[in-house]
Amino acid sequence: MKKEKKTATISTLLGVDTKIEGIIEFEKTIRLDGKVNGKIISKSGTVIIGEKAVIDAEMIVDVAIIKGHVNGSIDAKSKIEVYPPGKIIGDIKAPLISIDSGVVFDGRCQMAEPSKISDKNSKSLQTKKESVNEVPAEKKN
Numbered sequence: 001m002k003k004e005k006k007t008a009t010i011s012t013l014l015g016v017d018t019k020i021e022g023i024i025e026f027e028k029t030i031r032l033d034g035k036v037n038g039k040i041i042s043k044s045g046t047v048i049i050g051e052k053a054v055i056d057a058e059m060i061v062d063v064a065i066i067k068g069h070v071n072g073s074i075d076a077k078s079k080i081e082v083y084p085p086g087k088i089i090g091d092i093k094a095p096l097i098s099i100d101s102g103v104v105f106d107g108r109c110q111m112a113e114p115s116k117i118s119d120k121n122s123k124s125l126q127t128k129k130e131s132v133n134e135v136p137a138e139k140k141n
Contacts (some may be wrong), residue, residue: 016052024057033068043077051085064094073107 011028014020018034025041032040033050039058040047046063049055053068060075066082074080076094084102091108099105 010048016050049086 009029010031012026012030014030014032014034014036016033018032019036020034021037023039023041024030024036026047027042027045029046029048030042031048031050032053032055034052035054035056037056040055040061041059042061044062046065047059047061048065049068049070051067055068055070055072057070057072058075059070059072062077064074064076064080066074066080066086066088067084069087070090072090074088074090074092074094076092078094079096079098080092080094082088082099082103082105084100086100087104089106091110092105093110093112095111095113097109097111
């Protein structure tokens with residue numbers, strides 16, 4: 001019996017010639033085929049990294065489907081799927097992780113309960129926002 005893959009409707013597509021530097025926040029499903037440097041965030045969305053994509057970013061998403069090159073950590077609330085010719089250099093964390101043969105993976109892999117990942121991601125995002133808003137002690141008068 002052949003394994004069937006569900007395909008989600010892509011709501012946003014960033015093509016091969018696209019270069020983005022900064023934070024991408026999205027809902028639903030986004031496919032990235034270009035270059036991204038920064039952060040990719042979605043509480044309930046799916047990110048699809050296309051075969052020609054080069055991503056230098058931290059990802060905090062619900063689902064990550066990787067077919068391209070990713071440098072950076074991936075925290076997924078539900079699952080991470082990696083298919084050839086995918087390449088990940090960085091740590092990955094999700095309750096369900098699938099890595100096909102032919103994929104290059106160099107990093108740490110952690111499978112955790114969904115609630116622990118989403119709680120940590122929420123705290124991580126909150127802490128990062130707070131640290132950006134803090135005023136250094138020497139500047140306080």
